[in-house]
Amino acid sequence: MPGTNEQDHSCCGGRNIExxxxxxxxxxxxxxxxxxxxxxxxxxxxxxxxxxxxxQKGEICVCDIAQLLNMTQSAISHQLRVLKQARLVKYRRDxxxxxxxxxxxHVDTILSMGIEHISE
Amino acid sequence: MPGTNEQDHSCCGGRNIExxxxxxxxxxxxxxxxxxxxxxxxxxxxxxxxxxxxxQKGEICVCDIAQLLNMTQSAISHQLRVLKQARLVKYRRDxxxxxxxxxxxHVDTILSMGIEHISE
DNA sequence: TGTACATATGAACAGTTATTCATATATTAA
DNA sequence: TTAATATATGAATAACTGTTCATATGTACA
Numbered sequence: 001m002p003g004t005n006e007q008d009h010s011c012c013g014g015r016n017i018e019x020x021x022x023x024x025x026x027x028x029x030x031x032x033x034x035x036x037x038x039x040x041x042x043x044x045x046x047x048x049x050x051x052x053x054x055x056q057k058g059e060i061c062v063c064d065i066a067q068l069l070n071m072t073q074s075a076i077s078h079q080l081r082v083l084k085q086a087r088l089v090k091y092r093r094d095x096x097x098x099x100x101x102x103x104x105x106h107v108d109t110i111l112s113m114g115i116e117h118i119s120e
Numbered sequence: 121m122p123g124t125n126e127q128d129h130s131c132c133g134g135r136n137i138e139x140x141x142x143x144x145x146x147x148x149x150x151x152x153x154x155x156x157x158x159x160x161x162x163x164x165x166x167x168x169x170x171x172x173x174x175x176q177k178g179e180i181c182v183c184d185i186a187q188l189l190n191m192t193q194s195a196i197s198h199q200l201r202v203l204k205q206a207r208l209v210k211y212r213r214d215x216x217x218x219x220x221x222x223x224x225x226h227v228d229t230i231l232s233m234g235i236e237h238i239s240e
Numbered sequence: 241t242g243t244a245c246a247t248a249t250g251a252a253c254a255g256t257t258a259t260t261c262a263t264a265t266a267t268t269a270a
Numbered sequence: 271t272t273a274a275t276a277t278a279t280g281a282a283t284a285a286c287t288g289t290t291c292a293t294a295t296g297t298a299c300a
Contacts, residue, residue, distance in 0.1 A: 002137075028173030029235030035238040036231065044194060047288075049157040053148030062247060067149060075289055077248055094248045096297045101190055106237055111156065113230045118155040120226075167258075182277060195259055197278055216267045216276045 042086040043110070047071065048079050052102065052111060055089060059101035160204040163230070167191065168199050172222065172231060174207060179221035 010038055041050060050069050054060060060068075066076045083089040088107050091100045100107060162168060172191050174180060180188075186196045200220055203209040208227050211220045222228060 004122045028170050032235060032238075033173055035171040036234045037164055037166040038161045039164075039234050040169070044157055044159075044164035045288080046157040046163030048155055049153045049160070050148050053153055069266095071184055072290070073247070074249085074291080077246095078288075081248075093247095093297090096244095098247060106233075106240075110230070110233045110237065113226075113233055114156045114159050115152060116157055117226055117230065118152075126263080156248080183275095192260075193277070194279085197276095198258075213267090213277095216274095218277060224290075 039086060042082055042088065043114070045079070047075070048083055049111075051076065051079060051083065051100075052088065052107065055100060055102050056108060056111070059092075059099045061097045061099050065100070143226065159206060162202055163234070165199070165202075167195070168203055169231075171196065171203065171220075172227065173209065175220060175222050176228060176231070179212075179219045181217045181219050185220070208220060 043052075047069070051065055054065055054068055062076055062080065063073055065080075066073045070074065080089065080091075083100075084091065087103050089100050090103045091098050092098075122217075167189070170192055174185055174188055182196055183193055184199065185200075186193045189196065200209065200211075203220075204211065207223050209220050210223045211218050213219075
């Protein structure tokens with residue numbers, strides 16, 4: 001049972017974590033970490049990022065996305081569902097056609113941060 | 121907005137893509153989309169996000185991370201390797217111990233954006 | 241009605257990935 | 271040198287995920 005010592009924990013002298021009370025301050029929030037990882041998991045797919053890049057140019061229907069990305073309508077629809085559930089995109093129906101668009105400017109910001117990081 | 125003309129593609133009247141030339145402007149950059157998705161893929165893991173959250177509090181060695189997250193040293197080390205390759209963390213060696221820390225403030229920003237999005 | 245079109249979805253399969261286990265490497269001290 | 275400690279890593283496995291295929295749902299119009 002490591003880590004219940006009063007001064008140091010067992011590992012490498014405990015340079016950073018001197019006391020047990022400090023652990024609570026350092027421990028990340030479980031739910032927050034889970035939700036954040038789930039969000040990035042959605043963004044961590046080539047097809048979904050491509051879809052979002054297309055949506056950044058304006059709202060567009062499912063079959064147009066499929067044609068642009070040279071993929072089946074089914075594959076795109078499945079991924080739009082994932083993006084929808086993560087509230088990264090919104091949609092509106094106009095007759096037979098469903099138009100998708102970026103949910104809010106926040107999503108653009110996250111994508112921009114990502115692009116900025118890779119281009120350094 | 122609905123402007124149907126002869127140069128439309130086959131699908132749903134081509135409301136958004138009026139001409140073939142427009143396709144090039146809408147098509148996202150392949151490499152950029154790939155790199156961004158790879159970056160978010162790294163951020164899309166519960167363990168790695170937890171590690172980054174711990175690192176946000178300051179630099180810390182591998183075994184301390186393992187203890188804090190109640191995981192094996194091996195599992196943490198494997199994930200630190202992934203984070204390292206994505207240049208999300210940096211490290212310095214001091215004797216037997218290796219201390220990891222957030223690569224730059226940019227990473228904090230991306231994480232903050234993620235947290236902001238989920239807490240709305 | 242019935243047909244055509246646009247989209248959504250369940251199931252299955254292939255490819256990917258995070259953890260575990262065992263072991264290797266690296267550093268320090270006796 | 272040998273022992274002890276901290277970290278890294280290759281291989282195997284179980285779990286997860288994206289695409290395809292077939293089909294269902296929803297909408298418009300003859």
